[in-house]
Amino acid sequence: MTAEPRAALPMYARPETAEAEARLWALMRAALPDLPARLGTPDDLVAHWRAPDLVLSQTCGLPYRTLLHDRVQLVGTPDYALPDCPPGHYRSVLVMRPDAATRDPEAWARARFATNSRGSHSGWAAPVTHLATHGLAFADVLETGGHVASLRAVARGDAALAAIDAQSWRLARRWEPAAAGLVEVGRTAPTPGLPLITGPAGDAAALAAAYAAAVGDLGAAARERLGLAGLVAIPAEAYLAVPTPESVRASEV
Incomplete structure (x- = not known):
């Protein structure tokens, strides 16, 4: 079985945004040269998120609050400046x-x-x-x-x-x-948006700083293509407070 990638941004990946996303990652690597050379594509998202050596990923709020919150660190929440939503929130x-x-x-x-x-x-x-x-x-x-x-x-x-x-x-x-x-x-x-996470050994503060700086340095065209406006800090408590219906199957994404 092939190991899951240590770094990925899988939640909004599309062919049309791949070039801008690669540029974002290159800017992060300029600040943090020890990051993996490129972003991967996970086959099993839950296994990827749970990997002890996870460097960076983006997850959904539901698996974060039901499966991951005590196994990963929050890095921050990308802000997509969605209409009628607070920064870092979505609906x-x-x-x-x-x-x-x-x-x-x-x-x-x-x-x-x-x-x-x-x-x-x-x-x-x-x-x-x-x-x-x-x-x-x-x-x-x-x-x-x-x-x-x-x-x-x-x-x-x-x-x-x-x-x-x-x-x-x-x-x-x-x-x-x-x-x-x-x-x-x-x-x-609106509820808190899809957070960036790192594993137990990750440097969440350094990753947050590098991501925020990379968004700022992307250029207007790439930011617009990704829909990114910045990175905000939303506490774990805000994610854990979101209701979880009994009908969810949290192991599936």
Whole structure:
């Protein structure tokens, strides 16, 4: 079995952002020359995040609070300057096809719901919590394996509704054809965004300083392509305070 990479930024990786992401990493390596030569692509995200020699990665808030918080160090939270969200926060966007679009939570509960994973905050925990505030739950669920796959499932008619991470939705509207045929029908409450983490032996402060400086030095075009505005410090307590529905499968992402 091939070892998982010691450094990766997997959560918003797309071919269209690879060059800008490589530039970000090169700037970090200029400040911290002992970093791995390049970012990797994990095959098993949980194994990657749990690796004792993890240098840097980005995880989802749900696995952080259910699996990782006592095994890793927080480095910081990238700020994507998402509309109506505090710095470093994000939300889920509920999307449907225009011909079936509705803002009625009771209709959402009856519709076939596409989730990237029951181990995802934005794709599962956030919309489940949102629907629960109306005393409702999803009755028919399709697990797709990824936000883009969920968008495509709704566009094809395999599902009626999906919840997409707001940054993933912004990237998809720019580069994913399936997103062009979908409309927003709702949004969940903002929660802390996807944090950068390092392993027990990592130097979280040095990594945070290098990442923040690299974002500043990227140049406007690369920052815009990645959607990055900076890095903020959000305490672990803020992540741990986010509700976790009983229906999550935290080992899946």
